[in-house]
Amino acid sequence: MNNDKIFINGLWIDSDSDNFIDVTCPSDGQVFTRIPSGNARDIDLAVNAARASLKGEWGQMVPADRGRLMLKLSALISADAENLAQIEARDTGKPMTQARADIASCARYFEFYGGAADKIHGETIPYLKEYFVSVIREPHGVTGHIIPWNYPAQMFGRTLAPALATGNATVLKPAEEACLSCLRITELANEAGFPPGAINVVTGYGTIAGAALTAHPGLDFVSFTGSPVVGTLVQTASAQFHRPCVLELGGKSPQIIFSDADFDAALPVVVAGIVQNGGQTCSAGSRVLVQRDIYDDFIGQLGARISNLRVGSHQQDLNCGPLISAKQRALVQGFVAQAEKDGLPRIAQATLDTGAPVDGFYVQPALYGPVPEGNPLAQKEVFGPILAAIPFEDEADAIRIANGTDFGLIAGVWTADGKRQMRVAKALRCGQVFVNNYGAGGGVELPFGGVKHSGHGREKGFSALHEFTVTKTIVFKHD
Numbered sequence: 001m002n003n004d005k006i007f008i009n010g011l012w013i014d015s016d017s018d019n020f021i022d023v024t025c026p027s028d029g030q031v032f033t034r035i036p037s038g039n040a041r042d043i044d045l046a047v048n049a050a051r052a053s054l055k056g057e058w059g060q061m062v063p064a065d066r067g068r069l070m071l072k073l074s075a076l077i078s079a080d081a082e083n084l085a086q087i088e089a090r091d092t093g094k095p096m097t098q099a100r101a102d103i104a105s106c107a108r109y110f111e112f113y114g115g116a117a118d119k120i121h122g123e124t125i126p127y128l129k130e131y132f133v134s135v136i137r138e139p140h141g142v143t144g145h146i147i148p149w150n151y152p153a154q155m156f157g158r159t160l161a162p163a164l165a166t167g168n169a170t171v172l173k174p175a176e177e178a179c180l181s182c183l184r185i186t187e188l189a190n191e192a193g194f195p196p197g198a199i200n201v202v203t204g205y206g207t208i209a210g211a212a213l214t215a216h217p218g219l220d221f222v223s224f225t226g227s228p229v230v231g232t233l234v235q236t237a238s239a240q241f242h243r244p245c246v247l248e249l250g251g252k253s254p255q256i257i258f259s260d261a262d263f264d265a266a267l268p269v270v271v272a273g274i275v276q277n278g279g280q281t282c283s284a285g286s287r288v289l290v291q292r293d294i295y296d297d298f299i300g301q302l303g304a305r306i307s308n309l310r311v312g313s314h315q316q317d318l319n320c321g322p323l324i325s326a327k328q329r330a331l332v333q334g335f336v337a338q339a340e341k342d343g344l345p346r347i348a349q350a351t352l353d354t355g356a357p358v359d360g361f362y363v364q365p366a367l368y369g370p371v372p373e374g375n376p377l378a379q380k381e382v383f384g385p386i387l388a389a390i391p392f393e394d395e396a397d398a399i400r401i402a403n404g405t406d407f408g409l410i411a412g413v414w415t416a417d418g419k420r421q422m423r424v425a426k427a428l429r430c431g432q433v434f435v436n437n438y439g440a441g442g443g444v445e446l447p448f449g450g451v452k453h454s455g456h457g458r459e460k461g462f463s464a465l466h467e468f469t470v471t472k473t474i475v476f477k478h479d
């Protein structure tokens with residue numbers, strides 16, 4: 001595999017920097033390979049290659065042919081799924097079952113958007129007499145993509161597939177902590193026959209390669225997923241060029257459990273919503289809001305389930321893997337230490353399997369509660385498997401608490417009352433609401449994105465096709 005090269009203009013080449021970054025397996029803490037530390041010159045080359053491709057074969061390709069290429073890539077990803085899952089699991093530490101699901105999701109993105117490529121059309125508008133007006137959708141041009149380490153393969157599909165379907169030329173800066181699956185999928189894209197310059201990938205540090213990409217004057221659009229702090233930097237850089245961007249910045253998503261909720265349906269989904277990917281999911285259900293009269297009963301059952309979870313390496317494929325890095329583990333341990341210092345009752349904690357390698361970056365999933373609304377555990381994105389339980393009195397109280405953080409990404413509502421389902425879904429300030437289910441991560445068809453500090457713009461679904469295009473209104477006069 002070409003993981004010591006960067007991919008520009010259809011070729012695997014050496015980075016200008018001659019520097020490399022060690023790649024560590026989170027399951028055992030051991031370095032097993034390295035990737036290039038791309039620099040501003042690499043980024044410049046990549047952006048220029050993308051720009052040139054818009055005037056070349058890629059820019060001339062008709063939508064149906066773009067779609068066929070994407071379907072071919074989807075099939076190649078599916079055919080290589082087990083290998084890709086192994087790569088992803090070793091790089092991120094995620095359990096094999098999760099890694100396999102992520103690869104299937106990546107293939108699905110290319111299938112969905114490949115199928116959509118020739119179905120994106122504009123409209124005509126009735127206007128004055130003797131006028132004909134059409135509104136067409138055009139690609140932005142060169143799009144920059146910066147993605148995090150939590151779901152590298154899924155993010156590759158989520159952000160690149162709609163950009164390519166709509167005819168943009170792309171430059172990707174994957175996360176330095178985990179990008180090997182992205183490099184393998186890039187090899188497959190090359191094999192599928194994407195013309196040179198349509199996809200360019202430069203690995204490296206965010207502060208060097210990422211910052212160079214967002215500061216590059218040759219970009220027309222940026223898609224960023226990651227932390228709110230870096231999101232602000234990306235938006236500030238984009239503002240220098242009045243350049244649009246989509247930002248997906250995480251959340252503090254609530255699961256709201258009303259007294260009439262079906263416990264058996266809700267409990268496994270609430271557990272999965274915080275344990276999936278070790279809680280390192282932007283849409284993790286990291287707060288569970290429970291109506292007071294069922295609080296003890298529900299939380300008792302939830303605690304029992306969390307106590308039964310087992311944590312281990314990606315190969316052990318248990319309920320929860322390690323976190324991505326020692327740094328991320330220290331961040332999460334900081335939240336845990338603060339919770340203990342604040343005297344928050346720890347209701348339950350999962351067990352670290354004895355077979356887990358000692359140098360892995362493990363954190364045991366835990367449930368704390370009742371957590372006061374203003375406590376950091378109820379307000380801040382932990383990005384680890386730590387769940388905060390918060391009691392509420394009635395519907396109005398639930399809505400107030402649910403909306404009472406800086407974030408607004410997704411929410412789960414558990415109640416049998418149909419009218420309440422609709423009222424609460426409408427009252428929540430966020431980008432997705434799941435009623436009697438919860439969809440952390442999945443659902444290519446479903447428009448996804450946040451409000452407030454969770455970011456703006458939408459990816460997934462047909463919304464992404466609108467996000468990655470810009471309309472042009474053409475007004476004809478005839479007599």
Ligand code: NAP
Pocket residue numbers: 146147148149150173174175176177204205206207209210211212214225226227228230231233234248249250251281282331381382383
């Ligand atoms: P991050 O720093 O925001 O990283 C996201 C991406 O941005 C990575 O590719 C990163 O590169 C890049 N980047 C970093 N600094 C940059 C800059 N100045 N200009 C342009 N790009 C830059 O996030 P993180 O440090 O990996 O994680 C920190 C916290 O962010 C987590 O604890 C979590 O709360 C949140 N987070 C949210 C999501 C989400 O899905 N919404 C995903 C990941 C993290 P490098 O990898 O090289 O730094």
Ligand code: MG
Pocket residue numbers: 023024025026090091092177178
């Ligand atoms: Mg890694």
